[in-house]
Amino acid sequence: MKNIALYSLLGLLLLGTASSCNKLLEVTPEGETLVEDAIQNKEDLQKLLNSCYDVMANSMNGRTQLFNELMGDNLDRPFNNDDFREIYTRSSNFFNSSIGGLYGDFYICVYRVNILNKEVDKLGDVTENDKIQFLAEGSFLRALAHFELVKLWAQPYGYSADNSHPGIALRREPSQEPITRSSVGAAYAYILDDLNYAYANLPDTKIGAYASKDAARALLAKVYFQMNNFEQAAKYANEVLSNGRYPMSSSINRFDNDSAASEYIFTFISTSNTDNRAGAFIENCRSDNNATPQIRLSEEFYNLINQRATDRRKQLVQVANPGTENEFYAITKFNKDYFSLPYLHTTEMKFIRAESYAELNQNLSVAISDMNEIMDRAYGTGVVNLNPGAQASEIITAARNERRLEFFCEGDRTQTLKRLGAKDGNVQIRLAPWNCNGMVLQFPISETTTGFQLNPEGGCN
Amino acid sequence: MNRVLSYALGAMLGLCLGSTHLKAQSVYGKVSDEKGEVLFGVSVFIEGTTLGASTDGNGFYKVTLKDSGTYTVVFSYLGFITEKEKVTLKKDQSLEVNKKLKEDKQVLGETVVVGYGVQRKREVTGSVTTLNSDQINDMPAPSFEAMLQGKAPGVQVIVGSGLAGSGSVVRIRGIASLSAGGDPLYVIDGIPVTQDYFLRGNSGGMNNNPLATMNPDDIESIQILKDAAATAIYGSRGANGVILVTTKRGKSGKLKIDFGTRTGISLPTQRPDMLSGPEFLQLYQEAWENDGNVGLAKLPGGVTWEQASKTNTDWVDQMIGVGMKQNYHLSASKGNEKFTFYTNVSYDDNGSYLKGNSYQRLSGRFNFDYNLNKNIKIGANTSLSRGQNNRVNAGWAGGLGAAMSTALPIYPVRNEDGTYFTGGTNPVRTQELFEWRTVENRAINGVYMEYYPIKNLTVRLQGSYDYMDITDRTYEPKELINSSHDGTAREYPNWVNNYNTIATANYNLKIKRLHNFNFLLGSEYQRSVYRSRSIEATNMSGPLWNTEANDSFTTVFNNPKQVSAFLSYFGRINYAYNNKYFVQLAARVDGSSRFGINYRYGFFPAISGGWIVSNEEFMRGYRWISFAKVRASVGRNGNASIPNYQRFGTYSPPENQIQYNNQPTTYPTRLENPNLRWETSLVSDLSIEMGFLKDRIQMELGVYNKNTKDVLASLAVPKSTGFSNYWDNVGAIVNRGIEFSATFHVVDRKNFKWTIITNAARNYNEITSIGVYSEDAVSGGTNDTRVVVGSPVGTNFLVPFSHVDPQTGKPVYIDINGNQTTTWDPADRIPVGSVLPKAIGGLTNTFRVKNWEFNMLWVYSIGGNIYNSSSKRQLGVVTDWNMTPEIFDRWREPGDVAAYPRLTLQTQTYGSGTPWINTTLYLHDGTYARLRNLSISYNAPEKFAKRLKLHAIRAQFIATNILTFTKYPGLDPEIARDFEDATDRNMSPNIVYLTPPQEMTFNLGLNLSF
Incomplete structure (x- = not known):
């Protein structure tokens, strides 16, 4: 009897656990969605696309612009941020977590777009038109990410005659395999492929917050301009300006959303101060509520913008703590709680068209008109203008000078100098050659896999 | 029947022998135990001669003697008390001497807790170190595991820091993991307890210590299981050793009441020495001028020279005081044939030397066992404890860390108008305004039922519940956060419910006395x-522990629940032959929810054997060897201590709050790895245990080898994949080493006893593969400890510093090709130094003179390096950090030969864009010897105690960490910094970063037994 009881007990114990063992160990995460359940329909795909905009907006929240700017000549040494100082001294290394963070965010966008491309064919409720729209928006965002990546992490287009110099990792599909860098030429070709697809397939209407054919046009103009391909740059800038959808605003501060929105072609949207897509600008530059902002202007730039008494853009800078040991040149351009960030806008298109036409020595009257419109806004109507018969070289000089004043802290200056270095050579940036090693950021340490070529460091005095 | 047979056989043997030695005298007979069961292999010999024999399978022996006379016959058998009998033999006489031996309770009765049971110590075939309550409770410590230091061979204990409640890093036979938890498995009364060190990350420069609420007074013994034979039964989780904690239970006898109290003070082992205000100004100005500037330097924090010259704040003084300690405990136990119980209540207030920092623990325990009837026994153990850590910031987070870094001596505590100075770091302001408490409520409870259905069979069912509730509460008043409204209170509750059920059946089978x-x-x-x-909660006038929150200003975020589960089947067979030969086979199958269906289960077998050589006949001539045992084992164990759900590819939750342009989003959050599987180690061990001179000297020597494969790693994948990290099984690690321990009863007289206990160990650790990944794929973060094939886990991966250029004063480094360079390039990093010491150990001396006892525990570590990660700022580019006086040995002018380079405010002078550069300049020899514990105790004479109606009175003086010998130039050679995650904890045990030194304590104690 005892034995029967014993064996029964043992049997029950073993059975009790063994029969349900896998069930006991099947634990799935809460608060997350499993991959297989995530993208079930068009609505899910739209959410995924929204997340691509979201991560791109965060990448362009000032970080990209300021990292570019830090390598140039508009800024002084950052207050005390070591990561920023490394960029400023053009000696970044692969430990710089701010650089690594930005680099990773761009590729998160690329990954999500690649996932979107993969998933779009699997869903029953996605029509062919829907599919094209998804793919086109994704292509636009992927091109944008690759464009900003190649500008920051590689020497500019034209650095080598055939652009075979190292570019970036080009991710065409979602994969965990480490890959090596493609050439800059290949990177630009990929960017243009994506943009051409976007251009061909996006709706030709004013949208603003999302990718449109105009946004693709404007980005194509920007990319070609960076490649010193003035013909194509002028073509696309002209296309977008000609349709009259984005009249230039009268505001000197493009980041004042209330007064400058008319000229926004593509914007990263902030909806409130808790959904702020200009965080890095505000955190690092804002000077009305921060005694020690990280980002300060160089004395040279401050004097430049104060060169002409009538320049209304002076309002965007000021001397902080004048006459004291702690005097510095502060930026007032971003003194807001939050704002939407115009990435593509009429002012830039006008600059591109004017300089491109001048470089091509074509349509100079249009170029002069574009420049005068910008200068009228800055200095007052007719105060500082190009003559109607101005030469191409005068237009180019004016465009480059005004461009620096117009876009300070927006990352444009450094890329302009690098572009010109690639085009003309003999460009110095803060006493260093335009193509010295430190003028490109170092890749994050995670990229140090077999075959991945890091950027050489140093060499910028 | 047996008896008849044995006599018959004996007689036959006697006849046989007699026929060949007709004229000889002899002693013969049978040896049995007290119950009459015959004993095989008993050594029977004639004292003073080499004559002797062993009993046969029937317990029979015969010793033949040439001459008649009087002899002393000695009966010796391991585990039994040796008996002697004087006999007088006449010529040709054969004398029958039968003997019943009594078991030696001290030897046979000494049991060792092993997984799911106990074993006789002599029969254990695995490597187990046992510490009893006296050895554990001999000194105050922040947490019980710190008390293991220096007491067990091969067990490295690095006490975290001087912070109250600080945890220790415990490494058993090295480290075999990269990102999976590398700590041993802690099992308290059979319950693998929750031991997550990162529930609160490293907030405040400290990891939470899940063992801090354990009351050391409750511990009866600790067994440290080290090799595969010992840990196999915990197969899946024994890769880094197992620490079994057994709490006290009642014993048979009268009601016993013990009361103890201890009070003491806490001071730092060494006080940080920082530059004074004038010194800082002088050096800052020198750096300014070295950089080619003229005039007065721009000072950090916007302080003017006039203000700075008038200020000389000693921030270290502001942070350090004298900590007060007090401890009270009251326990009672009683038992009889029907039941036993043990109960204890204790209060411990453990103040550290950091002002405002203390750990208060109130704990209670009730353990009982009850025999329902002769077939069923039930029991329970329950402990409730509440630990309140009155927190202060430390390390990188501030407090003393700030006093050693960015709190400059030129900053005042307060402005002239009495308000706090806010221009730069002011840790006093933070400490006085910022309120912070971490409260942990812990209940570890278990119930069991043992059923004895037939003789020798025990069926045991056990259910346990380990509840852990840690809540961090902070309060920042409006003055601290510069807010127009009232302050902000935060609360971070964490709950861990850990359920455990065990069912075992244990059967003893004895075949005669032999098997x-x-x-x-x-x-x-x-x-x-x-x-x-x-x-x-905003708009708060006080912290949430005493102020009610207004719902309209309160936001609550519930994190998703996390669940993990283990399911295991195990078996073990122990076989002992004739108390001399022992074999153990153990196997365990473990399933873990952390692995996918294809790799869910791991199989962890082990085989081991032991041989008590001293029981052999051929050892009879070596009377000075009282005990000799050889044991060996080989087996496999594993590790699954990784974060949950890493095998799943996931997206954000459907209701996630991330929107773009007010539109919902969904996005991938983790890469899928369905092939994630167990990390496994193949472990082999060979050990010898020896006793000499009636065990006056006992020694144990062991060697081991552990090959770990499929190492679980949180890999830094290329960010261009769209992710940063990915869990995978990569690489392999080998650990091998040697351990030695010895006890010498040097003097063993009634009124004077002197005992020396010592141990030493050396571990060799090497990563033998890391797959396709680079050194930086798994890293100890900012500490620059990396995975380098051919080097130990967490080797320091640094740019070699060569010297200071006497002409320029610039630092000179060695590049990857061996050339000198003034550019610091991380591509030049190489594995350097020794993350693991060449040897660790401890030495205990105990003197007992009449009623006095004097005890000293020295611990030592030889040959390891310590990387002082804060030196790069304290002795590097001049920034907004204060510096240490070693900087006085710096380059000043051409021709100077100096330890440290020229002062500069520009990072480029040191060849880098950042002051955060790690070089071998800050890697130091961490060899030390430390008087860990010194105690003097007085046991009052029994008569005196009885006069006070007490059983015993004991008074003690205990001092800890009062002497340290080291060449390490930093604060304390025996600390480890806070860690970012488990990987960092595994990889950076030899790093300090503004870490508060350990405490030195002086204590008085009194124990009364009623």
């Missing part, structure tokens, strides 16, 4: 559920 079998079969299921929440 002893023990069979164990069991299964175990463990499920752990973790919940957490964060609450932020």
Whole structure:
């Protein structure tokens, strides 16, 4: 009897656990969605696309612009941020977590777009038109990410005659395999492929917050301009300006959303101060509520913008703590709680068209008109203008000078100098050659896999 | 029947022998135990001669003697008390001497807790170190595991820091993991307890210590299981050793009441020495001028020279005081044939030397066992404890860390108008305004039932519940956060519910006296559920522990629940032959929810054997060897201590709050790895245990080898994949080493006893593969400890510093090609130094003179390096950090030969864009010897105690960490910094970063037994 009881007990114990063992160990995460359940329909795909905009907006929240700017000549040494100082001294290394963070965010966008491309064919409720729209928006965002990546992490287009110099990792599909860098030429070709697809397939209407054919046009103009391909740059800038959808605003501060929105072609949207897509600008530059902002202007730039008494853009800078040991040149351009960030806008298109036409020595009257419109806004109507018969070289000089004043802290200056270095050579940036090693950021340490070529460091005095 | 047979055989043997030695005298007979069971292999010999014999399978012996006379016959058998009998033999006489031997309770009775049971110590075939309550409770410590230091060979204990409640890093036979938990498995009364060090990350420069609420007074013994034979029964989780904690239970006898109290003070082992205000100004100005500037330097924090010259704040003084300690405990125990119980209540207030920092623990325990009838026994153990850590910031987070870094001596505590200075770091302001408490409520409870259905069979069912509730509460008043409204209170509750059920059946089978079998079969299921929440309440006039929050200003975020589960089946067979030969086979199958269906289960077998050589006949001539045993084992164990759900590819939750342009989003959050599987180690061990001169000297020497493969790693994948990290099984690690321990009873007289206990160990550790990944794929973060094939886990991976250029004063480094360079390039990093010491150990001396006892524990570590990660700022580019006086040995002018380079405010002078550069300049020899514990005790004479109606009175003086010998130039050679995650904890045990030194304590104690 005892034995029967014993064996029964043992049997029950073993059975009790063994029969349900896998069930006991099947634990799935809460608060997350499993991959297989995530993208079930068009609505899910739209959410995924929204997340691509979201991560791109965060990448362009000032970080990209300021990292570019830090390598140039508009800024002084950052207050005390070591990561920023490394960029400023053009000696970044692969430990710089701010650089690594930005680099990773761009590729998160690329990954999500690649996932979107993969998933779009699997869903029953996605029509062919829907599919094209998804793919086109994704292509636009992927091109944008690759464009900003190649500008920051590689020497500019034209650095080598055939652009075979190292570019970036080009991710065409979602994969965990480490890959090596493609050439800059290949990177630009990929960017243009994506943009051409976007251009061909996006709706030709004013949208603003999302990718449109105009946004693709404007980005194509920007990319070609960076490649010193003035013909194509002028073509696309002209296309977008000609349709009259984005009249230039009268505001000197493009980041004042209330007064400058008319000229926004593509914007990263902030909806409130808790959904702020200009965080890095505000955190690092804002000077009305921060005694020690990280980002300060160089004395040279401050004097430049104060060169002409009538320049209304002076309002965007000021001397902080004048006459004291702690005097510095502060930026007032971003003194807001939050704002939407115009990435593509009429002012830039006008600059591109004017300089491109001048470089091509074509349509100079249009170029002069574009420049005068910008200068009228800055200095007052007719105060500082190009003559109607101005030469191409005068237009180019004016465009480059005004461009620096117009876009300070927006990352444009450094890329302009690098572009010109690639085009003309003999460009110095803060006493260093335009193509010295430190003028490109170092890749994050995670990229140090077999075959991945890091950027050489140093060499910028 | 047996008896008849044996006599018959004996007679036959006697006849046989007699026929060949007709004229000889002899002694013969039978040896049995007290119950009359014959004993095989008993050594029977004639004292003073080499004559002797062993009993045969029937317990029979015969010793033949040439001459008649009087002899002393000695009966010796391991585990039994040696008996002597004087006999007088006449010529040709054969004398029958039968003997019944009594078991030696001290030897046979000494048992060792092993997984799911106990074993006789002599029969244990695995490597187990046992510490009893006296050895554990001999000194105050922040947490019980710190008390293991220096007491067990091969067990490295690095006490975290001087912070109250600080945890220790415990490494058993090195480290075999990269990102999976590298700590041993802690099992308290059979319950693998929750031991997550990162529930609160490293907030405040400290990891939470899940063992801090354990009351050391409750501990009866600790067994440290080290090799595969010992840990196999915990197969899946024994890769880094197992620490079994057994709490006290009642014993048979009268009611016993013990009361103890201890009070003491805490001071730092060494006080940080920082530059004074004038010194800082002088050096800052020198750096300014070295950089080619003229005039007065721009000072950090916007302080003017006039203000700075008038200020000389010693921030270290502001942070350090004298900590007060007090401890009280009262316990009672009683037992009889029907039941036993043990209960204890204790209060411990453990103040550290950091002002405002203390750990208060109130704990209670009740353990009981009850025999329902002769077939069923039930019992329970329950402990409730509440630990309140009155927190202060430390390390990188501030407090003393700030006093050693960015709190400059030129900053005042307060402005002239009495308000706090806010221009730069002011840790006093933070400390006085910022309120912070971490409260942990912990209940570890278990119930069991043992059923004895037939003789020698025990069926045991056990259910346990380990509840852990840690809540961090902070309060920042409006003055601190510069807010127009009232302050902000935050609360971060964490709950871990850990359920465990075990069913085992244990059967003893004895075949005659020769063959002893023990069979164990069991299964175990463990499920752990973790919940957490964060609450932020604004407009608060006080912290949430005493102020009610207004709902309209309160946001609550519930984190998703996390669940993990283990299901295990195990079996063990122990076989002992004639108390001389022992074999153990153990196997365990473990399933873990952390692995996918294809790799869910791991199989962890082990085989081991032991041989008590001293029981052999051929050892009889070596009377000075009282005990000799050889044991060996080989087996496999594993590790699954990784974060939950890493095998799943996931997206954000459907209801996630991330929107773009007010539109919902969904996005991938984790890469899928369905092939994630167990990290496994193949472990082999060979050990010798020896006793000499009646065990006056006892020694143990062991060697081991552990090959770990499929190492679980949180890999830094290329960010261009769209992710940063990915869990995978990569690489391999080898650990091998040697351990030695010895006890010398140097003097053993009634009124004077002197005992020396010592141990030493050396571990060799090497990463033998890291797959396709680079050194930086798994890293100890900012500490620059990396995975380098051919080097130990967490080797320091640094740019070599060569010298200071006497002409320029610039630092000169060695590049990857061996050339000198003034550019610091991380591509030039190489593995350097020794993350693991060449040897660790301890030495205890105990003197007992009449009623006095004097005890000293020295611990030492030889040959390891310490990387002082704060030196790069304290002795590097001049920034907004204060510096240490070593900087006085710096380059000043051409021709100077100096330890440190020229002062500069520009990072480029040191060849880098950042002051955060790690070089070998800050890697130091961490060899030390430390008087860990010094105690003097007085046991009052029994008569005196009885006069006070007490059983015993004991008074003690205990001092800890009062002497340290080291060449390490930093604060304390025996600390480790806070860690970012488990990988960092595994990889950076030799790093300090503004870490508070350990405490030195002086204590008085009194124990009374009623």
